Amino acid sequence: MASPSEGIRDWFVLAIESAISNRYGESGLDRQQIINSISTPKKEFGDLSSSVAIRISKGLKRKPDEIAAEIADGIAVSGMIKEVKAFGGYINATVDEVEYSKWVIEAVLREGDRYGSCSIGSGKKVLVEFPAVNPNKPWHIGHLRNALLGDSISNILEFCSYKVEREDYIDDLGIQMAEIVWGYQSVEKADKSKKFDHWIGEQYVRINRRMESEEGAKEKISEVSKRMEMSGTEESRLARDLSMNCAMAQYETAYSYGIYHDVMIWESDIVHAKLLERALGVGMEMGALNKPSVGKNAGCIVFNLDSVRSFAREFENPNEHEKVIMRSDGTATYVAKDLAFHMWKLGILDAKFEYKEVLLQKNGKTLYSTADSGRELDFGHADTVVNIIGSAQKYPQLILKAVLSLAGYSEAANRIVHVAYGEVSVDSGSLSGRSGGWIGEGKSYTADVLLEEAKKKAEEATEKSKKIEDRKLVAAISTEVGRAAIKFEYLKVSPEKPVIFSWSTALNFEGNSGPYCMYSYARAGRILKKGGYGYGKLEAGDYAAVGRGYDFELIKLMGSAGDAIRKAAEEYATNVIADYVINLTSIFSKFYESTPVIGSKEQPFRMELVHAYMITLSNMLRLLGIKTVEEM
Numbered sequence: 001m002a003s004p005s006e007g008i009r010d011w012f013v014l015a016i017e018s019a020i021s022n023r024y025g026e027s028g029l030d031r032q033q034i035i036n037s038i039s040t041p042k043k044e045f046g047d048l049s050s051s052v053a054i055r056i057s058k059g060l061k062r063k064p065d066e067i068a069a070e071i072a073d074g075i076a077v078s079g080m081i082k083e084v085k086a087f088g089g090y091i092n093a094t095v096d097e098v099e100y101s102k103w104v105i106e107a108v109l110r111e112g113d114r115y116g117s118c119s120i121g122s123g124k125k126v127l128v129e130f131p132a133v134n135p136n137k138p139w140h141i142g143h144l145r146n147a148l149l150g151d152s153i154s155n156i157l158e159f160c161s162y163k164v165e166r167e168d169y170i171d172d173l174g175i176q177m178a179e180i181v182w183g184y185q186s187v188e189k190a191d192k193s194k195k196f197d198h199w200i201g202e203q204y205v206r207i208n209r210r211m212e213s214e215e216g217a218k219e220k221i222s223e224v225s226k227r228m229e230m231s232g233t234e235e236s237r238l239a240r241d242l243s244m245n246c247a248m249a250q251y252e253t254a255y256s257y258g259i260y261h262d263v264m265i266w267e268s269d270i271v272h273a274k275l276l277e278r279a280l281g282v283g284m285e286m287g288a289l290n291k292p293s294v295g296k297n298a299g300c301i302v303f304n305l306d307s308v309r310s311f312a313r314e315f316e317n318p319n320e321h322e323k324v325i326m327r328s329d330g331t332a333t334y335v336a337k338d339l340a341f342h343m344w345k346l347g348i349l350d351a352k353f354e355y356k357e358v359l360l361q362k363n364g365k366t367l368y369s370t371a372d373s374g375r376e377l378d379f380g381h382a383d384t385v386v387n388i389i390g391s392a393q394k395y396p397q398l399i400l401k402a403v404l405s406l407a408g409y410s411e412a413a414n415r416i417v418h419v420a421y422g423e424v425s426v427d428s429g430s431l432s433g434r435s436g437g438w439i440g441e442g443k444s445y446t447a448d449v450l451l452e453e454a455k456k457k458a459e460e461a462t463e464k465s466k467k468i469e470d471r472k473l474v475a476a477i478s479t480e481v482g483r484a485a486i487k488f489e490y491l492k493v494s495p496e497k498p499v500i501f502s503w504s505t506a507l508n509f510e511g512n513s514g515p516y517c518m519y520s521y522a523r524a525g526r527i528l529k530k531g532g533y534g535y536g537k538l539e540a541g542d543y544a545a546v547g548r549g550y551d552f553e554l555i556k557l558m559g560s561a562g563d564a565i566r567k568a569a570e571e572y573a574t575n576v577i578a579d580y581v582i583n584l585t586s587i588f589s590k591f592y593e594s595t596p597v598i599g600s601k602e603q604p605f606r607m608e609l610v611h612a613y614m615i616t617l618s619n620m621l622r623l624l625g626i627k628t629v630e631e632m
Contacts, residue, residue, distance in 0.1 A: 002562075097555075104555050292322075354371055492579070
């Protein structure tokens with residue numbers, strides 16, 4: 001169903017198209033060009049504006065203001081549009097506020113928690129991979145950005161009717177895991193007083209120090225790495241066990257943030273399914289990859305960069321001619337593994353993975369994992385693949401798409417979306433005085449500690465609130481406020497830009513923060529409670545109470561919720577939702593401060609407006625993974 005704002009816009013576009021056709025015949029414009037001409041004018045000029053007259057004036061060899069006046073005269077007002085006028089070459093339309101208010105509010109109340117949703121993804125499957133953190137450490141604040149983006153983008157896509165598969169890739173092979181396995185036998189048993197991911201992260205640092213001083217360590221680790229890829233070896237079993245324990249500890253962090261997955265895909269299972277050999281075979285057969293017999297890359301499998309200079313400007317370096325995909329000793333690069341994985345994701349290569357149930361998650365959904373025995377399930381084979389990966393990985397992602405394209409899968413390559421995100425840093429002095437990161441040496445800040453501190457700071461602020469009637473709820477409310485503070489601070493920033501986390505903005509109860517949005521929702525709820533609102537239907541005459549003030553500004557913004565959601569889905573941009581929420585809560589605040597609700601003769605209409613606002617705000621916050629609370 002079209003959003004109210006989209007419905008009005010469609011009517012305006014069709015009216016302009018008809019008026020142009022009746023007056024001038026063929027104008028050379030298609031409907032999309034008319035759509036692109038639509039904008040929102042200053043309030044004094046109306047609610048919709050079109051610059052189409054300016055666009056066709058050159059072809060007609062007439063002044064834009066004359067053409068605009070003629071087009072406006074050719075539009076018969078009816079229904080939602082009460083006036084169409086021309087000014088300065090623009091065609092401006094004014095919406096009938098009574099009829100439009102009725103449309104918006106009834107749509108919100110009718111659709112409830114589905115208001116703003118759409119069907120653009122109906123029948124399509126999207127696979128979203130996140131956060132794919134190596135199983136040898138806890139999540140730090142950079143990993144958290146990956147996870148929050150993946151979770152929110154998945155929410156948005158699901159709200160737009162896509163079938164979304166939330167996938168986590170676990171790298172239980174590779175040199176980092178080999179180092180863990182090599183050093184594990186000589187370290188103390190896991191400290192059960194610590195989360196396993198924190199403990200193994202500390203051990204990893206110690207093992208690296210040991211490697212630097214122990215003779216022959218690198219050769220031994222290389223041998224461990226090879227044995228890890230063989231089925232049934234002690235090294236492969238140990239790598240899987242340690243990785244699973246670490247992943248489960250990482251998932252404790254995920255669940256504390258309300259983040260869940262559908263399936264874990266293990267690199268060792270990809271290797272055992274021979275996907276890598278098959279993928280490289282396809283690449284070699286199609287001429288996308290080759291194996292030189294001479295030169296510095298003799299014996300390696302390489303990708304010829306000279307053949308894709310025009311594919312992306314990143315390939316324009318004249319001094320770089322080949323990209324190694326598989327080393328001469330048989331070890332695969334990141335790109336090789338990624339190529340095999342994506343050929344499975346996109347359904348180019350089939351793999352008879354078997355899956356087992358890992359656990360029933362707190363959201364009521366089962367988490368599955370690839371395994372050496374289990375049952376076949378319908379994972380992978382997606383229409384679109386979304387990879388949440390840091391901006392530093394842009395080049396490997398381009399190589400992946402270029403190899404697929406040269407191998408004859410350009411259409412599939414175009415279905416890979418890289419959501420690149422910037423680094424996360426901490427505003428100096430804004431966090432606690434703890435000196436360490438996840439290893440206690442100032443390298444990073446863990447997602448676990450960040451949330452602990454958020455809860456603590458939120459509880460300090462919430463304790464002061466006189467609005468919370470049941471004081472037993474303070475801790476629970478503080479937990480949600482703390483989560484909201486972190487999530488909104490991360491997700492309001494465009495993914496490609498860096499995030500500088502600061503408590504002064506994250507826990508700002510005055511505006512532009514998750515806690516403020518939650519407070520706005522609770523404030524609206526108090527209005528309804530105080531006014532004895534019974535959630536009834538308005539009479540037709542009640543809508544006449546709407547004016548041209550902040551009440552109608554709020555209605556217009558609520559009417560465009562679906563537009564914001566669709567844009568966020570198409571651009572994979574959580575900041576679009578956050579920007580909308582900031583605008584929505586700002587307009588509501590102005591409405592609240594300037595417009596009496598309880599005791600006014602317009603009370604029935606305004607109470608229903610407040611109710612519609614709560615539904616709209618709740619829906620938008622839910623897409624960001626933020627829960628609302630009734631008291632704050």
